[in-house]
Amino acid sequence: MTPETLQREFDVIVIGAGAVGENVADRVVQGGLTAVLVEAELVGGECSYWACMPSKALLRPGTALHGAQTVPGAAEAVTLTLDAVAVLKRRDYFTANWQDDSQVKWLEDTGIELIRGHGWITEPRTVEVVGLDGNTYELKARHAVVLATGSTPTTPPIDGLADLQVWGTREATSAKEVPERLAVIGGGVAGSELAQAFARLGSDVTLVARSGLLGTFPAEASKLVVAGLRADGVAVRLYTSTESVRENDDGTFTLTLQDQTPDGRTTVIADKVLVSTGRHPALEGLGLESLGFEAQDGQPLKLTTDSTGLVQGLPDVPGTPGTPGEDGENPWLYAVGDAAGRNFFTHQGKYEARATGDAIAARAKGELSGAPEAWSRYAQTANQHAVPNVVFTDPELAAVGRSVEQAKRDGYNVSSVELPIQVSGSSLHSEHYEGWAQLVVDEDRRVLLGATFAGPEVGELLHAATIAVVGEVPLERLWHAVPSFPTVSEVWLRLLEKYGL
Numbered sequence: 001m002t003p004e005t006l007q008r009e010f011d012v013i014v015i016g017a018g019a020v021g022e023n024v025a026d027r028v029v030q031g032g033l034t035a036v037l038v039e040a041e042l043v044g045g046e047c048s049y050w051a052c053m054p055s056k057a058l059l060r061p062g063t064a065l066h067g068a069q070t071v072p073g074a075a076e077a078v079t080l081t082l083d084a085v086a087v088l089k090r091r092d093y094f095t096a097n098w099q100d101d102s103q104v105k106w107l108e109d110t111g112i113e114l115i116r117g118h119g120w121i122t123e124p125r126t127v128e129v130v131g132l133d134g135n136t137y138e139l140k141a142r143h144a145v146v147l148a149t150g151s152t153p154t155t156p157p158i159d160g161l162a163d164l165q166v167w168g169t170r171e172a173t174s175a176k177e178v179p180e181r182l183a184v185i186g187g188g189v190a191g192s193e194l195a196q197a198f199a200r201l202g203s204d205v206t207l208v209a210r211s212g213l214l215g216t217f218p219a220e221a222s223k224l225v226v227a228g229l230r231a232d233g234v235a236v237r238l239y240t241s242t243e244s245v246r247e248n249d250d251g252t253f254t255l256t257l258q259d260q261t262p263d264g265r266t267t268v269i270a271d272k273v274l275v276s277t278g279r280h281p282a283l284e285g286l287g288l289e290s291l292g293f294e295a296q297d298g299q300p301l302k303l304t305t306d307s308t309g310l311v312q313g314l315p316d317v318p319g320t321p322g323t324p325g326e327d328g329e330n331p332w333l334y335a336v337g338d339a340a341g342r343n344f345f346t347h348q349g350k351y352e353a354r355a356t357g358d359a360i361a362a363r364a365k366g367e368l369s370g371a372p373e374a375w376s377r378y379a380q381t382a383n384q385h386a387v388p389n390v391v392f393t394d395p396e397l398a399a400v401g402r403s404v405e406q407a408k409r410d411g412y413n414v415s416s417v418e419l420p421i422q423v424s425g426s427s428l429h430s431e432h433y434e435g436w437a438q439l440v441v442d443e444d445r446r447v448l449l450g451a452t453f454a455g456p457e458v459g460e461l462l463h464a465a466t467i468a469v470v471g472e473v474p475l476e477r478l479w480h481a482v483p484s485f486p487t488v489s490e491v492w493l494r495l496l497e498k499y500g501l
């Protein structure tokens with residue numbers, strides 16, 4: 001067939017069909033508008049195929065086995081090692097073998113149109129797509145264009161690295177074999193989770209972190225994860241920088257590391273190197289320069305959005321229809337999820353998507369003008385107060401809201417209360433259960449600003465804290481939320497008692 005140029009018009013164009021883009025499109029269609037999703041790869045995006053789902057599928061069997069190994073009676077009944085082939089097979093199931101048919105079916109059922117190809121903005125409210133079918137699409141949006149393009153790994157400036165075929169998180173989460181020796185560069189969430197997953201699958205893992213591990217968490221919490229990784233045989237190298245990476249003749253890699261010891265330089269040899277040193281919004285090649293946005297100081301381009309996801313600072317081009325006036329009327333460009341650069345979590349991106357989709361529909365119907373009220377369905381207010389975050393290592397880390405330091409920086413009159421988790425529920429859970437919990441309190445209002453938990457399976461404790469933070473539940477009322485006996489949640493009671501209630 002001869003390639004064609006096809007012109008189409010929709011109420012809303014969403015570029016990027018990850019979990020976040022899908023949710024924006026869903027909400028605008030529920031709001032009575034038409035929507036098209038433009039997707040260059042797989043519908044479902046990073047989370048479904050190369051991030052959350054496969055990484056958790058790789059981790060869960062190890063956590064289940066370790067759980068059984070730490071409970072007398074069960075320990076005697078289980079073997080000591082995972083069946084790596086079966087684990088990889090289960091991971092393949094959770095990624096649907098990297099096929100997006102079921103997600104495409106959901107789009108069809110929901111009334112969302114899909115155009116496969118790379119899209120970019122050519123002028124206000126106009127997106128061009130080079131379709132994977134060979135056609136070119138010129139799309140016009142009556143109401144909004146939404147950037148839900150996700151994020152891109154940030155490559156660290158390590159000598160030699162740029163020339164080598166190393167793993168990023170995509171290669172690690174979709175690995176077909178377990179490497180004998182794996183070196184992980186980056187002590188953040190992805191590095192910690194994947195180091196443990198591969199160690200438990202049988203790799204000899206070295207994890208190199210230039211500072212502490214999981215440095216956004218309180219040290220008492222992250223040190224439990226360091227201990228957990230070391231117990232699994234991971235060589236955790238903290239406060240160590242990677243000077244260079246070289247490929248050897250036999251296809252292995254040599255990392256030269258610098259630590260803080262006097263003659264602090266060592267080498268590590270690995271069969272695979274995983275680089276997991278953070279991500280930045282995927283905003284390149286989207287035509288944003290044509291709208292006047294430019295990257296600053298050699299850093300990747302970053303956008304600023306308001307509480308509805310509306311991109312701020314869109315230059316007003318006189319005489320161009322569809323550009324916002326100085327008072328912000330006629331808004332049309334939004335960014336959500338990883339592309340918005342605020343949080344890099346699927347759940348929070350989907351939350352942003354729901355608010356943005358509803359705001360677009362409400363603005364189109366004249367039901368919303370200007371900025372929405374905080375905590376209304378159109379505002380991403382939780383982004384400022386209560387972003388939940390679980391690290392799925394074993395033990396897990398779970399946090400929501402402000403840390404003590406953040407709360408002080410934001411001008412709150414802060415106190416905190418901390419405890420090791422030692423309740424009947426934790427001792428029943430497993431032998432030698434080790435955990436730690438912290439509440440961060442706004443002393444002026446006597447409400448929670450944040451909470452952190454560390455320990456086996458504490459991720460499931462987090463939502464109670466999220467509700468308390470979002471609900472601004474006074475501590476005196478929280479006292480009446482009685483945790484069941486004998487659950488690990490009894491740590492809430494101990495924390496409130498220690499606080500003085």
Ligand SMILES: Cc1cc2nc3c(=O)[nH]c(=O)nc-3n(C[C@H](O)[C@H](O)[C@H](O)COP(=O)(O)OP(=O)(O)OC[C@H]3O[C@@H](n4cnc5c(N)ncnc54)[C@H](O)[C@@H]3O)c2cc1C
Nearest residue numbers: 016018020040045046051052119149150337338344345346
């Ligand atoms: C290893 C790993 C594990 C993770 N685990 C978790 C977890 O357990 N829990 C959690 O909450 N978060 C987790 N995350 C983060 C989570 O994956 C992201 O926050 C989430 O995927 C962001 O969703 P998104 O829709 O914004 O972007 P994406 O999922 O990246 O989707 C963006 C889509 O846009 C498409 N696209 C980009 N540019 C264009 C273009 N110009 N034209 C057409 N299409 C385009 C891409 O192909 C992609 O499909 C993890 C991340 C990693 C790396």
Ligand SMILES: NC(=O)c1ccc[n+]([C@@H]2O[C@H](COP(=O)([O-])OP(=O)(O)OC[C@H]3O[C@@H](n4cnc5c(N)ncnc54)[C@H](O)[C@@H]3O)[C@@H](O)[C@H]2O)c1
Nearest residue numbers: 156186187188189190191210276277278279344390391392
């Ligand atoms: N469970 C989850 O929710 C989950 C799991 C994995 C990833 N994610 C998300 O994906 C994103 C990417 O994960 P990530 O672990 O790559 O990012 P991250 O920001 O969590 O960690 C990056 C780490 O790399 C280190 N680093 C940065 N530059 C470096 C350099 N030049 N040399 C050595 N170390 C360097 C940082 O100090 C940091 O510890 C995160 O923002 C996270 O939100 C979430």
